[in-house]
Amino acid sequence: MATESENLESLVNRRYEHGFVTEIETETLPPGLNEGVVRAISARKNEPEWLLEWRLQAYRQWLEMEEPEWAHLHYPKIEYDEISYFSAPKSDDDRPKSLDEVDPKLLETYDKLGIPLHERARLAGVAVDAVFDSVSVATTFKEKLSDAGVIFCSFSEAVIEHPELVRKYLGTVVPRRDNYFAALNSAVFSDGSFVYIPKGVRCPMELSTYFRINAANTGQFERTLIIAEEGSHVSYLEGCTAPMRDENQLHAAIVELIALDDAEIKYSTVQNWYPGDENGVGGIYNFVTKRGDCRGANSKISWTQVETGSAITWKYPSCLLRGANSVGEFYSVAVTNNMQQADTGTKMIHIGPNTRSTIVSKGISAGKAQQSYRGLVRVMPQAHGARNHTQCDSLLIGKDCGAHTFPYMEIKNPSAKIEHEATTSKISANQLFYCRQRGISEEDAVNMIVNGFCKEVFKELPMEFAVEAQALLNVSLEGAVG
Amino acid sequence: MKRCTTDELQAIVGRMPTTRDEDWKYTDLTRARDISSRWLTMGDGTPSSVLDEEIQRITESVEASWLVVANGEIRNLATVSGVTVDKLDEAPAGHHALAELNAALLKEGLRIVVEGTIDKPIGILVIDGTEDTSVSQAYIEVALANHSTASVIEYHASLGDADQYANTVVSLVVGDGATANHVRVQNRARNHVQTGRTDISVGKDANFRSAGFDLGGGLIRNDIVINISNAGADVSFDGLYLAGEGQHIDNHTRVDHRVGPAISKQEYRGILNGKCRCIWNGKAIVHEGADGTDADQANHNLLLSDKAEIDAKPELEIYTDDVKCSHGTTVGQLDETSLFYLRSRGLDREHATQILTHAFAAGIVARAPVEAAKEEITRLMEARLARMIQTDDNFSS
Numbered sequence: 011m012a013t014e015s016e017n018l019e020s021l022v023n024r025r026y027e028h029g030f031v032t033e034i035e036t037e038t039l040p041p042g043l044n045e046g047v048v049r050a051i052s053a054r055k056n057e058p059e060w061l062l063e064w065r066l067q068a069y070r071q072w073l074e075m076e077e078p079e080w081a082h083l084h085y086p087k088i089e090y091d092e093i094s095y096f097s098a099p100k101s102d103d104d105r106p107k108s109l110d111e112v113d114p115k116l117l118e119t120y121d122k123l124g125i126p127l128h129e130r131a132r133l134a135g136v137a138v139d140a141v142f143d144s145v146s147v148a149t150t151f152k153e154k155l156s157d158a159g160v161i162f163c164s165f166s167e168a169v170i171e172h173p174e175l176v177r178k179y180l181g182t183v184v185p186r187r188d189n190y191f192a193a194l195n196s197a198v199f200s201d202g203s204f205v206y207i208p209k210g211v212r213c214p215m216e217l218s219t220y221f222r223i224n225a226a227n228t229g230q231f232e233r234t235l236i237i238a239e240e241g242s243h244v245s246y247l248e249g250c251t252a253p254m255r256d257e258n259q260l261h262a263a264i265v266e267l268i269a270l271d272d273a274e275i276k277y278s279t280v281q282n283w284y285p286g287d288e289n290g291v292g293g294i295y296n297f298v299t300k301r302g303d304c305r306g307a308n309s310k311i312s313w314t315q316v317e318t319g320s321a322i323t324w325k326y327p328s329c330l331l332r333g334a335n336s337v338g339e340f341y342s343v344a345v346t347n348n349m350q351q352a353d354t355g356t357k358m359i360h361i362g363p364n365t366r367s368t369i370v371s372k373g374i375s376a377g378k379a380q381q382s383y384r385g386l387v388r389v390m391p392q393a394h395g396a397r398n399h400t401q402c403d404s405l406l407i408g409k410d411c412g413a414h415t416f417p418y419m420e421i422k423n424p425s426a427k428i429e430h431e432a433t434t435s436k437i438s439a440n441q442l443f444y445c446r447q448r449g450i451s452e453e454d455a456v457n458m459i460v461n462g463f464c465k466e467v468f469k470e471l472p473m474e475f476a477v478e479a480q481a482l483l484n485v486s487l488e489g490a491v492g
Numbered sequence: 493m494k495r496c497t498t499d500e501l502q503a504i505v506g507r508m509p510t511t512r513d514e515d516w517k518y519t520d521l522t523r524a525r526d527i528s529s530r531w532l533t534m535g536d537g538t539p540s541s542v543l544d545e546e547i548q549r550i551t552e553s554v555e556a557s558w559l560v561v562a563n564g565e566i567r568n569l570a571t572v573s574g575v576t577v578d579k580l581d582e583a584p585a586g587h588h589a590l591a592e593l594n595a596a597l598l599k600e601g602l603r604i605v606v607e608g609t610i611d612k613p614i615g616i617l618v619i620d621g622t623e624d625t626s627v628s629q630a631y632i633e634v635a636l637a638n639h640s641t642a643s644v645i646e647y648h649a650s651l652g653d654a655d656q657y658a659n660t661v662v663s664l665v666v667g668d669g670a671t672a673n674h675v676r677v678q679n680r681a682r683n684h685v686q687t688g689r690t691d692i693s694v695g696k697d698a699n700f701r702s703a704g705f706d707l708g709g710g711l712i713r714n715d716i717v718i719n720i721s722n723a724g725a726d727v728s729f730d731g732l733y734l735a736g737e738g739q740h741i742d743n744h745t746r747v748d749h750r751v752g753p754a755i756s757k758q759e760y761r762g763i764l765n766g767k768c769r770c771i772w773n774g775k776a777i778v779h780e781g782a783d784g785t786d787a788d789q790a791n792h793n794l795l796l797s798d799k800a801e802i803d804a805k806p807e808l809e810i811y812t813d814d815v816k817c818s819h820g821t822t823v824g825q826l827d828e829t830s831l832f833y834l835r836s837r838g839l840d841r842e843h844a845t846q847i848l849t850h851a852f853a854a855g856i857v858a859r860a861p862v863e864a865a866k867e868e869i870t871r872l873m874e875a876r877l878a879r880m881i882q883t884d885d886n887f888s889s
């Protein structure tokens with residue numbers, strides 16, 4: 011017990027430990043966005059003509075769009091012309107073939123982050139495609155994966171090596187003009203991960219990417235595309251940390267998942283971007299479009315997320331349940347503290363017959379943070395036998411925080427069975443008293459209650475992530491005690 | 493009594509909310525706008541020849557002291573001891589287009605002030621019946637003095653085949669320690685449009701009980717806004733909507749908890765059969781400092797036809813931590829096992845469906861806080877359910 015909950019008191023006032031800047035020479039485009047920048051990014055990556063054209067169309071569409079204002083978020087207007095849209099570690103020409111060739115300074119960075127790439131990867135059996143700023147510099151366990159026929163590489167590499175796959179699937183789940191940030195990403199996306207699991211293959215290991223924002227004033231625009239062919243299975247882990255910095259950094263990523271017949275994709279995220287300090291200075295703006303397409307019959311896509319970081323989070327991992335009997339899941343724990351703001355949730359669009367979805371969302375709000383759950387469950391007229399269960403609970407810690415829920419349910423088929431439950435409460439005096447009278451300290455008690463509150467979601471996480479998540483959760487729940 | 497020029501009125505009509513407004517996402521007021529624009533160029537038509545008959549029928553069906561607003565004009569002012577009733581020449585200037593329209597076009601408003609304990613319910617019948625296209629406004633203020641008790645029945649009805657759009661604004665003030673029991677029955681004709689907004693302010697340690705029944709109408713939008721700015725308020729309100737035959741019924745509720753401790757509970761139930769669309773949007777806002785708030789929302793829907801649609805949105809906005817808030821929403825069908833059980837006892841599908849839907853709705857009627865209105869509500873509800881089920885193809889076998 012003591013070990014588990016030494017956390018709270020010490021972690022409450024803990025500084026963000028991943029806050030440092032690695033000084034590596036980076037080649038960065040000057041701030042500002044225009045067609046020239048889009049062309050430069052594309053040329054820098056030796057992209058084929060069709061992709062440049064695709065980016066340019068996205069850019070032109072973005073120009074015509076307006077930044078959304080409906081979210082329950084308040085932040086100063088983003089000056090898109092003050093952001094630099096590309097930054098890559100130098101010496102890109104001779105990219106490292108193995109870890110030995112990786113810039114030792116980079117490896118040092120990972121060490122500081124507590125991710126000794128080689129060791130961790132081998133011990134945990136996890137392949138890590140580490141994105142350092144905008145270009146992937148190290149990829150491990152490629153051989154083992156390629157034996158299984160799995161393609162796991164950086165997005166830029168996939169564009170060169172597997173253009174037919176990229177071209178076939180890119181933008182089919184999140185269209186270019188899906189939303190303002192998706193259009194921006196489509197125009198200037200820097201890099202990201204690409205995963206292709208062939209027919210009938212169960213990916214031999216969990217795939218993982220660590221993202222890291224490094225250079226100042228550089229927006230990160232990752233793009234991830236995961237394709238699970240018929241009967242395949244993959245579990246993908248995404249986690250991120252960012253250095254401490256006083257300027258808000260824009261992060262607008264896109265994740266597209268495609269599950270064909272009988273395929274299953276499990277996508278887990280631990281998000282720990284720099285949240286800004288106690289006064290709300292600095293921190294990452296995290297505007298992410300994540301969507302999975304259950305294209306095939308009996309396919310399944312499961313999103314699990316633990317969101318503890320970012321100054322502002324705007325994120326709705328969604329599932330399009332197209333295939334008959336397809337399944338969508340969303341498990342989320344979101345923690346906001348100090349001045350953090352989060353507007354997050356999910357969309358489950360039931361299109362095919364007998365589709366099922368489950369939503370479990372746990373929000374914890376402390377300090378002066380504002381958190382919203384925004385969700386949509388839509389049952390289309392042809393989606394016979396759709397089933398949804400939604401559970402969304404909020405825990406409030408402190409007088410000045412807020413927790414809000416905006417769930418939309420649009421049901422157009424009479425055979426649908428839809429349930430939605432939500433509760434909001436604080437840690438009850440009775441619960442605390444019960445623990446205290448059994449000799450458990452107040453800190454331990456609060457910790458225990460919070461962990462219990464999130465258990466349903468944690469059990470969905472892969473083992474190694476669950477440990478990290480639990481530790482993260484205990485960080486800086488200021489005001490929880492007392 | 494038009495207070496604005498026709499151009500000004502057309503401008504107000506032009507400002508009516510559209511589906512681009514988040515609060516009106518699912519309800520398109522184009523029909524109301526069209527009727528209003530057309531009517532502005534035509535003016536009032538001939539009152540329906542059966543209007544008086546219908547008024548008599550309704551006022552005799554429920555034992556109450558009736559006040560009648562017919563085609564926007566006040567018909568009779570009953571004298572009840574402890575109750576002061578006044579005609580108002582104008583309504584306060586509204587802060588949104590529908591209230592503006594109400595204030596601009598209002599013929600006569602009604603103010604009811606209650607002191608002491610009134611046993612006999614006060615009935616307010618808002619009825620419209622014309623041979624031609626019509627637009628009517630009703631503005632009603634009800635104030636319960638501190639520590640008073642009263643029951644109020646709002647009954648909305650309409651007659652005629654011509655296009656009608658009725659817009660009502662109701663303000664209900666429940667004084668400190670007062671108890672208000674309120675029932676709203678809406679049984680307008682199937683092709684008529686109604687928008688109605690009710691603002692309720694609840695005093696210290698006051699009680700407010702309410703139930704709304706939407707049994708008719710074509711396009712109906714109800715906005716209920718409850719303001720709790722005093723400690724100890726106890727609020728509970730329910731709603732029942734039965735829809736089919738192209739109906740569109742939208743219930744938006746909003747409870748502002750500004751001070752705690754206070755309780756608010758709401759339960760809305762809907763039965764949808766045939767082509768129709770219903771919306772329930774419940775919002776509870778717990779403001780900073782409203783500690784000890786207990787807010788609960790429930791919405792349950794029976795979807796019986798593949799042409800029916802329900803859009804439900806239970807919202808909570810909470811800005812303090814000492815609260816207990818919850819909401820539950822379900823959408824489902826009649827339980828096949830229950831249907832089978834009844835059919836195994838020799839009932840046909842239609843009859844079995846009627847029994848089960850009746851049971852689903854009856855809870856809301858049973859809880860209606862004004863005893864005198866229950867019989868009429870039950871009669872209307874049963875007739876409506878029977879018609880909904882008979883006219884649907886699903887049950888013709």
